[in-house]
Amino acid sequence: MTQRDTPFPDPHEDHLVRVSDKPTSGTPAGTTGGDDNIVDLLRQLVGQGSHLAEQQLSLIKAEIRESTNDVKAAVGAMAGAAVVGIAGLGVVLMGLAYLLGDLIENDGLGTLIVGLATLALAYVLYSAGAKKMSASNLAPDRTQRTLQRDVEAARGNLSTENKR
Numbered sequence: 001m002t003q004r005d006t007p008f009p010d011p012h013e014d015h016l017v018r019v020s021d022k023p024t025s026g027t028p029a030g031t032t033g034g035d036d037n038i039v040d041l042l043r044q045l046v047g048q049g050s051h052l053a054e055q056q057l058s059l060i061k062a063e064i065r066e067s068t069n070d071v072k073a074a075v076g077a078m079a080g081a082a083v084v085g086i087a088g089l090g091v092v093l094m095g096l097a098y099l100l101g102d103l104i105e106n107d108g109l110g111t112l113i114v115g116l117a118t119l120a121l122a123y124v125l126y127s128a129g130a131k132k133m134s135a136s137n138l139a140p141d142r143t144q145r146t147l148q149r150d151v152e153a154a155r156g157n158l159s160t161e162n163k164r
Helices: 034-104 107-132 141-155
Strands: none
Touching: 034 107
16 A cells, blocks of 8 residues: 555555654654544545445445346246146146046036136135235335334434344
8 A cells, every 4th residue: 555645545445544654734753733633534434434335335236136137047947837837737627627527427517616616726825915915014124123223323322222
C-alpha cells in the first residue's frame, strides 16, 4: 500500500488505517494534530464502511444470480417430472376405471366413479394449497423482526433484543 497526499481512502486498497508522517501547522515534527488525525480517521472509516457495504451488496447479487440459475434448473426438472407423472396417472386411472367397470359390469359407470373421485381429490388438494397461499402466510415475519431489532440496536435500545 502506498501513502498518498489525499486523506480519502482508495476503495480498491486494503482496509488499513494510515497515519500521516507530515507535521501539521503548529505542531512539532513527528507529532500530528489530534483534531486533524481524528478527522482523517473518520473519513477513512466512512470510506471503508461504504466500500464494505458495496462489497457485501455485490456478494449478495452474485449469490442471488447463482441461486436463481439453480432454481431454474430445478423447476425445469420438476416440470418434466410433472408431465410424465400426469401421463402415468392418466394411465393408472383408466386402468382403475376399466377394473371397476368390469367389477360392476358397467364400464361407463366405473369410469364416471373414478373420474368423480379424482376430481374430489383434486379439490381437496387445491383447497389446502390455497389456504397456504394467503397473504399472512407469505409475509417475511422473521426478516421484519430482524430488521426491527437492528434498528433498535442502532438506536441504542438493546432491551428489544430479548423480546420475541
